[in-house]
Amino acid sequence: MEGERNSVRPVLTPVRSQTGIYPMLARIPGVQLLFLGPQACTRHGLISTLQELHRKMAFLCLTETEVITGRYLDKTAEAAGELVRRRKASSLLLITCCQNALVGTDYDRLITRIQGELGLPVKYLEVNRLQMYARRKGALMSRPTEQLIYDFLLPREKSARPWVNLIGPPGVRGDGETAAFLQMAGAERVYTIDRCGDFAGYQDMAGAHLNVALTRSGEETARYLEEKLGIPWLPLNAGYDEELLARQYMDLGAFFGCDAGGWLRRARKRLEKRLEGLERTLPELEVDGRGAADGIALANWLWRHGFAVKTVWLDSWSGREEKAEEWLTAHHPETALCRQPYRPALNPTPPNQLRRAVQRPIFPTGYEVLHQAVEQLEAMTGGGER
Amino acid sequence: MRGLWMELPPFSPDTSGFASALSGTDGMGLIDDVRGCCGNYYGSEETRRGIPIRVFVSELGNEDAVLGTEGVLTRRCRALAEQLSPAFVLLCGSPIAALIGTDLEGIAGKLGRALGLPVSQVDLSGHGTYEEGLSKTLEAMARALSGPGERRKETVNILGANHLDWSGGDMAALRKWIADGSGLAVSAVYGGETTLSELRGSGCAGLNWVVNVSGLRAAQWMQERYGIPFLRGAPFGAAWSRALLDQAAKGGADWIPPAPGTGGGRALLIGEQYTCDALRRLLYENYGFSTVQVCSFFRMDRGCMASGDRRLWEEDELTQLLGEDFDLVIGDPLLRRCGPSRGRWIDLPHIPVSARLYDDLRPSLLGAGADRWLAAALEHSDTEED
Incomplete structure (x- = not known):
């Protein structure tokens, strides 16, 4: 359905695991991103580009003539050289946009040429927004972004004692709940891409014994890395599904020969204690699931804990939560699912002072995801953690 | 290298100019493109809070x-026209189109007839x-929407304010x-808030006051x-804006080159x-500067260039x-x-460069506003140095 928001019910937001493509890719240590396209396309994701990605990304604005005559191929190679030299890059990533879907550049050939000229690894990502609408299932990108982040890793020997990689979006904490659990279970080091330092440190990730996929999209990356680097993987991406979360933690413990039962009981108890009585204070809620993958799953979790979710706001192109949506419509058909594009944010836009500050997102894992929702509920009641 | 932006973001594209020109009218604009161009504009560049899309x-x-x-394009236009009841519609192309x-x-x-x-x-x-x-876009609005009629000398159109x-x-x-x-009535503001009925009557105005290079065409x-x-x-600065008002009241005049100071x-x-x-x-009149160069990364009006003025193409x-x-x-x-x-x-923030990032720092320059802003900015600048 489509509709207007006509009440002042408290609004919860799920964890947003999908940040922009550029901030995701810019996490590769020593990488430079070069976006190629028309003026209109190079301005996408501007606010994050302006601050967070300054000196990590450059843009090559192509003219119509350059595109039509094929001159853009030489110009791209020339721009790549200038960028790499000036910024002293360790690797280079070319990003293209929809126009290229029509032009059909052979990027494999182009990056081979650039690699030869510059002597450093070069990859590319083709973005095609022509695939974007409704429930069309075509790939928006030529490769999953997360997969590309780890694609510069080269096979190497396994570390003597177990190292683990957390495969997830920006903001995964190397000292959060999951890292602490893994170290308790027997991991010597826990890597996240944001904590590897330089390109050489990044290559250490290839020596890990286990990859943990922290998002559903991360599973595909983990599978790819298993094939490429021989690193087995396990998921920890249950989001708001508590049963699945417990099973995933048990599997992680089992990998290291550790029984996670006691740890899980304590984790559950702590969560239940925080949730106690909140549903009586907050009888009706809304969920703003736009820009996130788990809006409906959060609504379901709230219903299961006694809250009533009246509306879930979604992007018009959201189509990723079929099972959660089936459960919701079967058990709580009174929850309205509103899909509408270009709706101003339900929560006020941040002031410019905040926009100007570089955002450092924190991506919660495991029970942290649920605690983040509880924190929002507690804030609505005016209280903090009890 | 022309087209390569390493320190600066690519500037606002032509589609943003289109969107800006239409956003304050009772018409509607439709860009023949994938989703993204509008997202750029409304997400990063539109500064009017709560303005209808x-x-x-x-x-x-x-x-x-x-x-x-x-x-x-036809289906989308018909559906939106039914929903919004616009007074007129403008279409524009994109890299794909x-x-x-x-x-x-x-x-x-065809759409017009339908x-x-x-x-x-x-x-x-x-x-x-x-x-x-x-x-x-402003030229297209004039061509498509204005009409001839008896000249009303006491009226003026403002062209290019945006x-x-x-x-x-x-x-x-x-x-x-x-x-x-000036004692003149404003017929229409091309680029700002205006209606079809004002635009229709704009062909009868006694004078067009071009306040921005974008209005010249x-x-x-x-x-x-x-x-x-x-x-x-541009009517900025007490003396210059007074001179322009007087010229407007007299029915217009040629551009007067600025006279350098002697300081x-x-x-x-x-x-x-x-x-x-x-x-x-x-700067010439109030502060005695003897050389002031105007440079721009955007189109310049040759007829209003002084010695040393130039267009910039590269970083x-x-x-x-x-x-x-x-x-x-x-x-x-x-x-x-x-x-x-x-x-x-x-600092003089400019949305086509830094988007909304510094919108709250954009000064009011109209009339004597520029004198006040510059005096304060120079004083602040001096204090910083001290």
Whole structure:
């Protein structure tokens, strides 16, 4: 359905695991991103580009003539050289946009040429927004972004004692709940891409014994890395599904020969204690699931804990939560699912002072995801953690 | 290297100029593109809070790029027209539409007959910068919407005032300020808040006052078509704006070159040409500067260029320029990234460069506002040095 928001019910937001493509890719240590396209396309994701990605990304604005005559191929190679030299890059990533879907550049050939000229690894990502609408299932990108982040890793020997990689979006904490659990279970080091330092440190990730996929999209990356680097993987991406979360933690413990039962009981108890009585204070809620993958799953979790979710706001192109949506419509058909594009944010836009500050997102894992929702509920009641 | 942006973001595209020109009207704009162009504009560049969205994209998919976009564009336009009841519709192209050669003119004709509305098109490709989009859109509005009639000498059209170049406060105050200062009634504001009925009557105005380079194209067309004379200059600074008001009341005059002061200072102003020219006059008259150069990364009006003024095409040109011996530089805060300047720097945020990032710091320049702003900025700048 489509509709207007006509009440002042408290609004919860799920964890947003999908940040922009550029901030995701810019996490590769020593990488430079070069976006190629028309003026209109190079301005996408501007606010994050302006601050967070300054000196990590450059843009090559192509003219119509350059595109039509094929001159853009030489110009791209020339721009790549200038960028790499000036910024002293360790690797280079070319990003293209929809126009290229029509032009059909052979990027494999182009990056081979650039690699030869510059002597450093070069990859590319083709973005095609022509695939974007409704429930069309075509790939928006030529490769999953997360997969590309780890694609510069080269096979190497396994570390003597177990190292683990957390495969997830920006903001995964190397000292959060999951890292602490893994170290308790027997991991010597826990890597996240944001904590590897330089390109050489990044290559250490290839020596890990286990990859943990922290998002559903991360599973595909983990599978790819298993094939490429021989690193087995396990998921920890249950989001708001508590049963699945417990099973995933048990599997992680089992990998290291550790029984996670006691740890899980304590984790559950702590969560239940925080949730106690909140549903009586907050009888009706809304969920703003736009820009996130788990809006409906959060609504379901709230219903299961006694809250009533009246509306879930979604992007018009959201189509990723079929099972959660089936459960919701079967058990709580009174929850309205509103899909509408270009709706101003339900929560006020941040002031410019905040926009100007570089955002450092924190991506919660495991029970942290649920605690983040509880924190929002507690804030609505005016209280903090009890 | 031309087209390569390493320190600065790519500037606002022509589609943003299109969106800005239409956003304050009772018409509707439709960009024949995938989703993204509107997202750029409304997400990063539109500064008016709560303004109704008037510009959309046709939401092209792969199949439309192969089979032609007429079907999807027509369906989308009809659906939106039913929902919004616009007074008129303008279509514009995009990198996709330009590459496949969509006949927007033909489609506009058919849509106009089907909807019973004025429907026209603007020849844009997403490869140009905002002022090209703005100036072509304003010209298209004049061509499609204005009509001839008996000349009303006591009326004036304002051409080119827009929210990308001007602060919200100046845009809101403009009509009354002109009416109060010149005794003329404002027929239409091309680029700002205006209606179809005002635009229809704009062909009878006694004068076109071009307050921004983007308004020049429409003014030249209206001079040729209706014989309306035009006056050029941004009404910023007490003395210069008074002179412009007097010229407007007399029916217009040729652009008057600025007269340098005798104090010996040297300044560089980077931004929209007419705005910078008005500030130059202030620096000459109030502060005795003897050399003030106006440079811009955007289209410049040759007829209003003084010695040393030039258009910039690349970052390196600005870096080189900033290395020269200027006592004062005024420009967008992001331009500082192109190199240290020996002189004092005053920030003048410009949406086509830094998007909404510094919107709260955009000054009010209308009339004596520029005198106050510059005095305060120079004083603050002096204090910083001390």
